Amino acid sequence: MKQISSIAFGALLLLFSISTVCCGNNDNNGNNGQIPTPPISPTDYSYRKPTAASIRLLTYNSFYCKSNTADKTFSDAHTRQFADVIRALDADIVAIQELDSAVASRGKRYLLQQIKEATGIDYDVFFGSAASFDGGRIGCGLLVKKSIGVSRVTYVPLDGDERRMLIIAQLPKFTVMATHLDLNNSKRKASATTICNEVSHLSGPVFLLGDLNDSFRWKPEVSAFPVLSAYFSILSATDGSLPDSPGETIDYVLLHQTAASKIVKKGSTIVKRLSIDGAVKDISTVSDHYPVFVDIEVAP
Numbered sequence: 001m002k003q004i005s006s007i008a009f010g011a012l013l014l015l016f017s018i019s020t021v022c023c024g025n026n027d028n029n030g031n032n033g034q035i036p037t038p039p040i041s042p043t044d045y046s047y048r049k050p051t052a053a054s055i056r057l058l059t060y061n062s063f064y065c066k067s068n069t070a071d072k073t074f075s076d077a078h079t080r081q082f083a084d085v086i087r088a089l090d091a092d093i094v095a096i097q098e099l100d101s102a103v104a105s106r107g108k109r110y111l112l113q114q115i116k117e118a119t120g121i122d123y124d125v126f127f128g129s130a131a132s133f134d135g136g137r138i139g140c141g142l143l144v145k146k147s148i149g150v151s152r153v154t155y156v157p158l159d160g161d162e163r164r165m166l167i168i169a170q171l172p173k174f175t176v177m178a179t180h181l182d183l184n185n186s187k188r189k190a191s192a193t194t195i196c197n198e199v200s201h202l203s204g205p206v207f208l209l210g211d212l213n214d215s216f217r218w219k220p221e222v223s224a225f226p227v228l229s230a231y232f233s234i235l236s237a238t239d240g241s242l243p244d245s246p247g248e249t250i251d252y253v254l255l256h257q258t259a260a261s262k263i264v265k266k267g268s269t270i271v272k273r274l275s276i277d278g279a280v281k282d283i284s285t286v287s288d289h290y291p292v293f294v295d296i297e298v299a300p
Contacts (some may be wrong), residue, residue, distance in 0.1 A: 009056075038198045042275035047089060047293075050266045054295045055148075057176070058091035059209040059231055059236075059251050061289035064098050065111060068243060068288045074106045076114075081286050083118030085252045086143075086278045089293060094123070094143040094211035095167075095178035097289075100143055101127060102136030115276040122146045126153050128165035128178070139178040140210065156198055160184060160189040166195060174205040181212045184239040185222045188214055192224035196231045197254050205263050205298070206256035211289065232256055236294050237268040243284035253294040 049056060065079040066072045069182040070176065081147055099111045116123045130139035144150050151170050158164035160182030167178040181188045199206050208228075216225040216234065232254035241251040249270070254262060271291045274283050284289055 006089065007010065008240040041089075042278050045270060045273045045275040045280050047271065047274070048114050049090065051297065052242055053297050054266050055093070055297065056089065056091045056295050057093050057095075057207060057209060057253050057294055058086065058089060058291055058293040059095040059097075059178075059211065059253060060291040061097040061211045061287055062111070062115070064100060064106075065115070065287075066139045069285050071124055074109075078286075079111070079114050081118075083115045084276050085271070085274060085283060085286055085291055086115070086120060087119040088104045088274055089142075089271065090121075091293060092145050092148060092227045093176055093209075094289060095176070096143065097180035097211040098138070099127065100133065100205070101134060101140045101143045102134055103138070104135040105259075106134075106136075108136065108240070109168060112143075116143055119143075121191065124150055126150075126166040126169060130153055130165040130286065139228060140167065140178055142169055142176065142178045144171070144176070156193055156194065158182070158215050159187040160191065161187065163243065164191060166191075166198065168198065168202075173203040174207065175205065177200050177210075179208070179210040179212075181210070181214060181224065183213055186226075188212075189224045189227055192227040196227060199231055200241075202256075204257075205259045207235075208254040208256070209252070211251050215248065215250055217249075228254065233260065235265060235268065235269045235296075236292050241270050241289065241292055242292050243290060244288060251289055251292045253292065262299045263296040264299060266297060268292070268294040291293055 062082055065082045066074050067078040101110045102108045113128050116125050124146055126142040128139040129137040154168040156166040158166050161184045164182055169176045181191050213225045220226050235255045236253035238249045240247045241249045273280055
């Protein structure tokens with residue numbers, strides 16, 4: 001009788017263990033009522049560069065560093081959160097859109113410089129001042145690690161209902177163009193023509209980074225890509241760069257087709273979750289755009 005009781009007790013214990021596994025509390029990935037999956041490791045979202053020779057090109061719209069939360073304020077905290085993304089990705093070259101300088105209602109800050117300082121990375125800073133706004137200027141910008149070196153920078157005005165700017169930075173091994181194109185279809189196409197004219201005067205590999213406010217998936221009558229694609233190929237991932245419009249991609253890294261054989265693409269990601277200081281964070285709250293990067297190497 002004692003032996004039977006022991007067997008019965010063991011069976012009950014086993015049944016309890018099974019029910020705990022199958023019907024227990026939520027696991028840390030939100031699998032309610034399901035067999036738990038392993039927790040997400042921060043290393044899954046660290047996006048380390050594939051090789052020591054890799055150069056990371058990043059385009060990221062800052063949304064004026066006011067966050068993509070209910071609390072859309074122009075604060076130092078939101079600027080640091082944006083800069084933390086750049087720091088965690090350790091980008092070598094960063095094209096940033098929606099920047100301001102000396103705007104009265106925003107504390108007359110120089111946003112690009114504040115972002116650079118908050119990253120803690122030694123970047124050269126280039127601000128493409130495009131239009132007047134509230135006593136100051138707005139535009140796009142470019143950060144380049146000083147270890148890379150910039151030999152020449154040119155600023156080319158672009159058409160738009162809101163004036164735009166193209167930054168052309170010539171580096172030792174290639175050239176980077178950075179911009180933020182207009183919402184107006186015809187003026188965006190005109191800007192694309194200007195960009196293609198400018199690239200024809202450059203030698204070696206040329207990259208175009210930025211928020212193009214355009215998509216290769218759009219109809220030709222509204223898209224500037226029929227113009228751009230005559231000179232450039234898409235190098236970056238295209239699985240959706242807008243948190244509030246899943247699947248829509250308007251942020252790109254493009255490569256000029258001439259001398260493209262000198263560039264080896266090592267990978268590209270539109271970053272939606274990122275390990276920052278050991279914690280995995282949802283990047284959709286930082287800006288209304290996701291950061292988009294491409295890792296490349298330059299052939300000898």
